[in-house]
Amino acid sequence: GAGVSQSPSNKVTEKGKDVELRCDPISGHTALYWYRQSLGQGLEFLIYFQGNSAPDKSGLPSDRFSAERTGGSVSTLTIQRTQQEDSAVYLCASSPRDTDYEQYFGPGTRLTVT
Amino acid sequence: AQSVTQLDSHVSVSEGTPVLLRCNYSSSYSPSLFWYVQHPNKGLQLLLKYTSAATLVKGINGFEAEFKKSETSFHLTKPSAHMSDAAEYFCVVSEPPGGSYIPTFGRGTSLIVHP
Numbered sequence: 001g002a003g004v005s006q007s008p009s010n011k012v013t014e015k016g017k018d019v020e021l022r023c024d025p026i027s028g029h030t031a032l033y034w035y036r037q038s039l040g041q042g043l044e045f046l047i048y049f050q051g052n053s054a055p056d057k058s059g060l061p062s063d064r065f066s067a068e069r070t071g072g073s074v075s076t077l078t079i080q081r082t083q084q085e086d087s088a089v090y091l092c093a094s095s096p097r098d099t100d101y102e103q104y105f106g107p108g109t110r111l112t113v114t
Numbered sequence: 115a116q117s118v119t120q121l122d123s124h125v126s127v128s129e130g131t132p133v134l135l136r137c138n139y140s141s142s143y144s145p146s147l148f149w150y151v152q153h154p155n156k157g158l159q160l161l162l163k164y165t166s167a168a169t170l171v172k173g174i175n176g177f178e179a180e181f182k183k184s185e186t187s188f189h190l191t192k193p194s195a196h197m198s199d200a201a202e203y204f205c206v207v208s209e210p211p212g213g214s215y216i217p218t219f220g221r222g223t224s225l226i227v228h229p
Contacts, residue, residue, distance in 0.1 A: 041221070042204065042219050043158075045219075103158075105158040
């Protein structure tokens with residue numbers, strides 16, 4: 001079946017612009033995670049959605065970052081007024097349940113802020 | 115709170131020799147443990163997982179890991195490295211409901227395989 005997809009695969013934007021990153025999870029997966037991976041670094045947790053519950057936003061680095069998940073499926077991560085330090089690969093993962101099940105990762109969106 | 119430590123940032127081996135990637139964890143619960151692999155410019159792929167069944171877990175591509183509760187370790191091994199194994203490897207810990215439901219990733223170990 002189809003895996004997790006993310007779009008765009010690459011995004012180059014100017015400092016100060018807003019960007020939207022999209023994640024399509026595997027159908028039926030109730031949990032969805034966003035992570036950020038900077039060059040040579042591990043994964044930094046950003047936000048977690050589980051079903052219809054309120055998302056866990058504890059990893060968002062600033063109020064310029066926000067995310068939503070519509071209809072329990074597609075998710076959009078929005079970064080407002082982008083800064084150069086936002087440059088990274090943004091990874092989305094979905095899971096059929098909570099943490100007892102493995103996560104299925106998308107290929108990521110590489111964001112470059114110039 | 116849970117945590118995970120990958121003891122080596124880089125591991126270099128020759129093709130055909132054994133691979134050992136070390137991971138130690140900390141958790142107040144009986145955690146689930148995972149190893150993921152990330153090839154250059156690719157997303158993460160699950161190698162194997164431990165979820166309180168057999169302590170020796172076999173994964174894809176000949177990798178296996180042993181859960182040792184007394185040592186709080188979950189080291190990843192492979193008897194014979196291939197060039198295609200060169201990648202970044204992440205050890206991950208997650209706790210059952212009641213604990214932290216956000217998986218914690220190690221900082222990664224870069225596996226370098228020499229011909």
